[in-house]
Amino acid sequence: MPSSTSERDTTGAIACSDLVRVFSTRGVEVQALQGLSLEVASGSVMAVVGSSGSGKSTLLRILSGLDAPTAGRATVAGHDLLEMGSAERLEFRRHSVGFVWQQTARNLLPYLTAAENVALACTIGRQSRSARSATTRELLSLLAIEDCSDRRPPELSGGQQQRVAIAVAMANAPRVLLADEPTGELDDAASAEVLAAMNQVNAERGTTVLVVTHDATVSDHVERTVQIRDGRTSSEVLRTTTVDETGADRVVAREYAVLDRVGRLQLPDEFTSRLDLRDRVRLELEPDHVGVWPADEETEEGGR
Numbered sequence: 001m002p003s004s005t006s007e008r009d010t011t012g013a014i015a016c017s018d019l020v021r022v023f024s025t026r027g028v029e030v031q032a033l034q035g036l037s038l039e040v041a042s043g044s045v046m047a048v049v050g051s052s053g054s055g056k057s058t059l060l061r062i063l064s065g066l067d068a069p070t071a072g073r074a075t076v077a078g079h080d081l082l083e084m085g086s087a088e089r090l091e092f093r094r095h096s097v098g099f100v101w102q103q104t105a106r107n108l109l110p111y112l113t114a115a116e117n118v119a120l121a122c123t124i125g126r127q128s129r130s131a132r133s134a135t136t137r138e139l140l141s142l143l144a145i146e147d148c149s150d151r152r153p154p155e156l157s158g159g160q161q162q163r164v165a166i167a168v169a170m171a172n173a174p175r176v177l178l179a180d181e182p183t184g185e186l187d188d189a190a191s192a193e194v195l196a197a198m199n200q201v202n203a204e205r206g207t208t209v210l211v212v213t214h215d216a217t218v219s220d221h222v223e224r225t226v227q228i229r230d231g232r233t234s235s236e237v238l239r240t241t242t243v244d245e246t247g248a249d250r251v252v253a254r255e256y257a258v259l260d261r262v263g264r265l266q267l268p269d270e271f272t273s274r275l276d277l278r279d280r281v282r283l284e285l286e287p288d289h290v291g292v293w294p295a296d297e298e299t300e301e302g303g304r
């Protein structure tokens with residue numbers, strides 16, 4: 001369950017502004033990101049949710065240093081992704097960010113045991129033999145998979161494989177953990193376990209976690225969910241835990257629309273379809289809110 005953000009360091013672990021990524025294939029241009037801006041506070045857990053083709057994987061490839069934006073700015077764990085040279089990029093990928101991908105084959109070597117997979121990742125961070133075995137033990141224990149230590153990936157369930165993948169990603173204590181559809185091939189119970197494992201890593205190590213997924217139910221497991229639509233952030237859900245009068249935890253989820261620097265706002269699809277809002281809407285500034293109405297004749301005359 002997500003914890004309160006009130007005591008967290010709010011220095012940004014990830015900051016992107018106006019990210020644009022244009023792909024050109026055989027003379028056809030696709031704008032995968034269309035001016036996306038996103039701030040992720042250090043030590044937080046958040047999800048970026050969007051439908052297929054909305055730009056999620058493109059965003060993650062940029063944040064992990066695998067791809068560069070066409071325009072815009074991006075900083076991750078204190079590294080400016082547009083300015084860094086090849087030596088800094090290597091250091092960044094070794095020590096600052098960890099990755100978990102949807103396909104377990106991409107995360108783990110099938111002929112090594114779970115413990116050997118984690119230990120191998122430690123060698124990339126140049127850890128000594130004793131440090132490697134201590135790190136491996138600690139991570140397998142933190143992720144509650146010590147009993148899987150001597151098993152190879154084909155002998156593990158999908159959820160166990162993804163928890164080993166998280167241990168591999170955490171081997172060199174990155175500040176930021178990035179995950180692309182980490183639950184995409186799992187059933188609900190295994191997905192919940194993997195998301196709980198990510199929350200556990202965040203709670204114990206203070207690692208900032210960013211998950212991108214098409215699965216909207218992930219927002220039940222994280223404190224902040226940003227919706228991405230057409231290569232831009234559109235709305236966000238914040239979950240906070242408060243203690244009620246009986247002393248029990250109460251989770252409150254609130255939905256917000258994202259207002260960008262030039263004042264653009266995307267209304268949720270269900271709002272626009274319910275009120276048949278399109279082309280042009282009527283706005284009215286009230287002392288404490290802005291009213292939005294369909295701009296048809298009846299509304300123009302009849303008010304609200």
Ligand SMILES: Nc1ncnc2c1ncn2[C@@H]1O[C@H](COP(=O)(O)OP(=O)(O)OP(=O)(O)O)[C@@H](O)[C@H]1O
Binds near residue numbers: 050
């Ligand atoms: N290398 C590429 N060359 C050309 N177009 C690309 C490339 N990578 C992505 N795109 C296009 O950019 C858009 C966004 O793709 P992206 O993979 O980021 O979306 P996504 O939200 O991750 O989708 P999915 O959930 O299906 O993986 C899509 O229209 C896609 O076809």
